Amino acid sequence: MAPPKTHRSGFAALIGRPNVGKSTLLNALTGEKIAIVSPKPQTTRNRILGVVTRPEGQVAFIDTPGIHQAKGELNRYMVEVALQAAEEVDLVLFLIEPPASEKPEVSPGNRAILDRLQKIGKPTFLVINKIDSVPKSQLLPLIDLYRQEFPFAEVVPISAREKDGVERLFHTVLGHLPEGENVFDEDMLTDQQERALVAEYIREQVLRHCRQEIPYSTAVVVDIFDESEREPRPGTPPNQLGGLIRIAASIFVERDSQKAIIIGKQGQMLKTIGTDARKSVQRLLGAHVYLDLRVRVEPRWSERPEGLKKLGYD
Incomplete structure (x- = not known):
């Protein structure tokens, strides 16, 4: 044996x-x-x-x-x-x-x-x-x-x-690891909550589209994550997006001049960030997504312990 x-x-x-x-x-x-x-x-x-x-x-x-x-x-x-x-x-x-x-x-x-x-x-x-x-x-x-x-x-x-x-x-x-049973369930992939992943996907598009000095002063917080319409409608094919998730998120920067850059002329930069972020988030969540982005100023947040804590870095 x-x-x-x-x-x-x-x-x-x-x-x-x-x-x-x-x-x-x-x-x-x-x-x-x-x-x-x-x-x-x-x-x-x-x-x-x-x-x-x-x-x-x-x-x-x-x-x-x-x-x-x-x-x-x-x-x-x-x-x-x-x-x-x-x-x-x-x-x-x-x-x-x-x-x-x-x-x-x-x-x-x-x-x-x-x-x-x-x-x-x-x-x-x-x-x-x-x-x-x-x-x-x-x-x-x-x-x-x-x-x-x-x-x-x-x-x-x-x-x-x-x-x-x-x-x-x-x-x-x-x-090289010790002998032992699994620490996590077999179907677990990450401990990241969907809200946290959504915030990161939005920040990724800020990194992608904005000037060199902007991304380091940027943080994203998901304010609303409404799943009340998430369930797919009857008859929806399994390979199609099902239901709707409504998300509102705030992009924080440290200065008004940075806010103006992220919003862009006639709001075009923010629209581009939102469009690309929504595509990534829909793939992540497997549902249609309504994404509302706002840009807010939190002066010197990256330099203050209370600023870090407010934006989730504690």
Whole structure:
């Protein structure tokens, strides 16, 4: 009689500098858009849970804000969120990207993160993302360099965007987790509430459409989430959107000049943001969506603890 297969489960945190692809990797691992993605740094502001369940085990991945030199209350909050996540998990995935130059180096920012991970003392993988952007000959010197800096448990090169190596990464992570039953139900994908995901989808469109200086001063709060008409009408095909959800949300900025930019000439920018956000939200919720967006000014909210708390960063 064959011995029963080992079942493993646990938590793994995605840690790294801004824009190394942590959110793209979380989405690739789960197969769903749980975290918003943008080319602008510091897109992720909170920890985001994505659960991957297979017959052989379950991994709860935690996406975190990029670790950077924090200036201001919001930035300090984001860095603290990331470092606290690293302390609470079974395993840390430290993401880097290959340097632009052929000569490998450990940047001061990555060295500072490694110093903190050394103190935390959790088993750590080196995950080299975006390997599709460089010749493979550049990877071995980079791996050797980082192995001299830190005792990594594993080194896994991947391309999260192309999903290259992502499945191997999952199984390697699972093999390092403790034996045990699932922590979450098999059908659980994330702990993010629909309201929170809707707010992030709206902020994603602000990041996409607005000028460089605007997104960092922007937060989104869902004021109304009315599901009273959500149930599909009788006879609605299962592959079509069913019912209606009415959503009202506020886009907060810090200055009147920023409000004017988001609204745009004759309201055109806000209309564009709303149209694209509504399409994403409808796919998320599987229902028709009426989306009402307002732009409000909350002076210096990102610099004040009470401002952070009011807009959900507490």
